[in-house]
Amino acid sequence: MPSLKDLRNRINSVKSTRKITKAMQMVAAAKLRRAQDAAEAARPYAKRMSAVLANLSASMSPEAGGPRLLVGTGEDRVHLLVVATAERGLCGAFNASISKLAREHADRLVAEGKTVKILCVGRKGRDALRRTHGSRIIETIELAGVKRVGLDEAQRVTDRVLALFDEGAFDVCTLFFAEFRSVVSQVPTAKRIIPATIEDGQTGADLQGAVYEYEPDAEQILADLLPRNLTVQVLNALLENAASEQGARMTAMDNATRNAGDMIDKLTLNYNRTRQAIITKELIEIISGAEAL
Numbered sequence: 001m002p003s004l005k006d007l008r009n010r011i012n013s014v015k016s017t018r019k020i021t022k023a024m025q026m027v028a029a030a031k032l033r034r035a036q037d038a039a040e041a042a043r044p045y046a047k048r049m050s051a052v053l054a055n056l057s058a059s060m061s062p063e064a065g066g067p068r069l070l071v072g073t074g075e076d077r078v079h080l081l082v083v084a085t086a087e088r089g090l091c092g093a094f095n096a097s098i099s100k101l102a103r104e105h106a107d108r109l110v111a112e113g114k115t116v117k118i119l120c121v122g123r124k125g126r127d128a129l130r131r132t133h134g135s136r137i138i139e140t141i142e143l144a145g146v147k148r149v150g151l152d153e154a155q156r157v158t159d160r161v162l163a164l165f166d167e168g169a170f171d172v173c174t175l176f177f178a179e180f181r182s183v184v185s186q187v188p189t190a191k192r193i194i195p196a197t198i199e200d201g202q203t204g205a206d207l208q209g210a211v212y213e214y215e216p217d218a219e220q221i222l223a224d225l226l227p228r229n230l231t232v233q234v235l236n237a238l239l240e241n242a243a244s245e246q247g248a249r250m251t252a253m254d255n256a257t258r259n260a261g262d263m264i265d266k267l268t269l270n271y272n273r274t275r276q277a278i279i280t281k282e283l284i285e286i287i288s289g290a291e292a293l
Helices: 004-059 094-111 123-136 151-166 218-292
Strands: 078-084 115-121 137-141 172-182 185-194
Touching: 004 218, 078 094, 078 123, 078 151, 078 218, 094 115, 094 123, 094 172, 094 185, 094 218, 115 123, 115 151, 123 137, 137 151, 151 185, 151 218, 172 218, 185 218
Parallel strands: 078 115, 078 172, 115 137
Antiparallel strands: 172 185
């Protein structure tokens, strides 16, 4: 049985931990609002960009082919997985869920005889995938020290992906991130970004019967627009990740605070019972000694 001093020390320790988790919860709640606003503001632009690409690609004749970012290399042998996670932990299953989805995707491709390469954005994804796919991780882009994710960070990732694509290092690129739904719901998502894909149900912008002529032609516009679209998709994924991370951290720290409170109640009850047992034992010893005299 632990002594009263041990119980008091443990109660004080749990109380200190509860203060920390409560503070982290409040900080995450403050950051969540800004991150959520940024993620929601980026969605219409990304959706409109996809609509423009849908219109341009639909206007091209099949014989004309198209830019490699749109039509691909014509092969499906080498896959690049861009796994975007956080730089820090203490955010529940946020990092683990993205890494799990990427791991399952990589395992499936390997089973099909494909070559898999992994580009990690964030240290937590690298740490999770290093155990099973360490030999396939070609690089890690760290975002430590970045207060707010923006276009500069997305451009860093895009430039590296485009450089690898121009070198012929892969045929297909898939981006992994967590889509923010709510504070308690972050959905791990896999999105193919090279070759560019038109989402299900995406028919392009409504032209209301108008016919547009492109100058220069659609292929040249796509050649300039596709790299920008790639940056937009990466930026959208990073913003979704930032909001999802803060939402997951807020939920995790709230649960930790509640659990700490429950533990303090149990330890306090145990402390009072132990203290009462010691007092009762001392009284019995005093009474027994008095009766013996």
